Amino acid sequence: MFLKIKNVAKMFDEKNGVKEISLNVEKGEFITLLGPSGCGKTTLLNLIGGFLTVDSGEIILEGENIEQVPPEKRKVSTVFQNYALFSYYNVLDNVAYGLRYFRKLPKKEARRLAQDYLKMVGLEDYADYNISKLSGGQQQRVALARGLATNPKVLLLDEPLSNLDANLRAQMRCEIKELQRKYNITMIFVTHDQVEALSMSDRIVVMDKGCISQVGTPKEIYLSPANKYVASFVGSANYIEENDKCYLARPEDIEISKSVDGDFKIISMMFLGAHTDIIVEKENKRFEVSVLGNKIIDMEINDKVNLHVLNKTEIL
Known part of the structure; x- marks a missing residue:
């Protein structure tokens, strides 16, 4: 060594x-x-x-x-x-x-x-x-x-x-x-x-x-x-509790879609050029979502949206 x-x-x-x-x-x-x-x-x-x-x-x-x-x-x-x-x-x-x-x-x-x-x-x-x-x-x-x-x-x-x-x-x-x-x-x-x-x-x-x-x-x-x-210090992290286990979902691992019947509401949007960072909320539970390009062109603060988790990792 x-x-x-x-x-x-x-x-x-x-x-x-x-x-x-x-x-x-x-x-x-x-x-x-x-x-x-x-x-x-x-x-x-x-x-x-x-x-x-x-x-x-x-x-x-x-x-x-x-x-x-x-x-x-x-x-x-x-x-x-x-x-x-x-x-x-x-x-x-x-x-x-x-x-x-x-x-x-x-x-x-x-x-x-x-x-x-x-x-x-x-x-x-x-x-x-x-x-x-x-x-x-x-x-x-x-x-x-x-x-x-x-x-x-x-x-x-x-x-x-x-x-x-x-x-x-x-x-x-x-x-x-x-x-x-x-x-x-x-x-x-x-x-x-x-x-x-x-x-x-x-x-x-x-x-x-x-x-x-x-x-x-x-x-x-x-x-x-x-x-x-480590998850929170290196990058942004969303935590999902399911069946007594905790999972990590990065903002880019969550898909967002606008819907009048959506479970979440957009409370913040930060346009950063190549991507937009969005914070959504449901019953005081917040998630951060990162969307590439112009996929959020029709979304605004206070819009109702649904989330779909594309990837998650179990974490201690």
Whole structure:
């Protein structure tokens, strides 16, 4: 196993931290730690990076126990949420920093090699630019290049897209994933954004209150959630109680049709272009329905409708 996290615990008080977490990561895998604020995902990332020390457990990288190894000597690099770039260096020297001070290369060689890493992220023409002159997305690429320049065995990314606007976030998701696949980089990515997790990950680790709720591929997490917490955090969820069992029906798994004798009433409609999110209600029971295209063109708020569940999954 490339990276093995075995029974790792780090508690700041009775409620905050991580509790006896175990996780295996394969070489070249893109793992996302997903969960709300305070669930322990950044704590776990900082334990792997060496910025926090474990209370108990082991972190083993390629057979070596690294929990007592200081951050600067671990074969691990971190891209922080605020990028942590040096404003008094230009782009090239920001990337060369890791090569000089971690890989101990002479200045001239470090700057030459830094140019190669800038080319990897498409910034070779910006080498002499001051950091303050770059856009958010360009600064993100510089941070990635600097992280990669230390030649880490694992690259850690702590919510690196949270400061970007929606369009740029979508673009950077694609670029980071393409870079990871092209160079077979092992990445561990922290986010609370389900879209980022579903679109980028080989596997997702859903966390809650310092524990792992489920580990699986994006399809496994979305289509076969382990429990209601995972189902509700990753996507929208409708719950149907039948014969003492609970079933999950995603909004796209429910068909809606207008009818004057319908059992439900539309109480909300949100047009989002490619699809429309509709909330219907019956006797204080609400369901969310997602309809593609123009199938709802004749529907309005307060219309009576019927629902037909196309697919449902039993859930704990």
